[in-house]
Amino acid sequence: MNDPLRTQCDRFGVGLGLGTDWRFFKIPFDKMRQRAYGRPSPNPVPDDRILGLEFGLSGRDWDFWVDEIAFYRDAG
Numbered sequence: 001m002n003d004p005l006r007t008q009c010d011r012f013g014v015g016l017g018l019g020t021d022w023r024f025f026k027i028p029f030d031k032m033r034q035r036a037y038g039r040p041s042p043n044p045v046p047d048d049r050i051l052g053l054e055f056g057l058s059g060r061d062w063d064f065w066v067d068e069i070a071f072y073r074d075a076g
Contacts, residue, residue, distance in 0.1 A: 010039065012034055029045065
């Protein structure tokens with residue numbers, strides 16, 4: 001049997017706290033970390049490619065809006 005915890009890399013990500021008011025989030029790639037499951041990446045930070053985008057919520061049912069997702073590159 002193919003165990004995904006042994007064969008798939010742990011994805012890089014970041015946790016955010018949500019509230020009831022609109023907030024702006026700017027998330028630099030170098031702030032993303034792995035969650036310590038699955039096969040670790042040989043690199044401590046993600047490279048400069050985006051292969052997917054995922055929103056995960058746990059607990060009860062949630063209703064939230066995502067508006068104007070943009071990707072940026074710092075000038076310096």
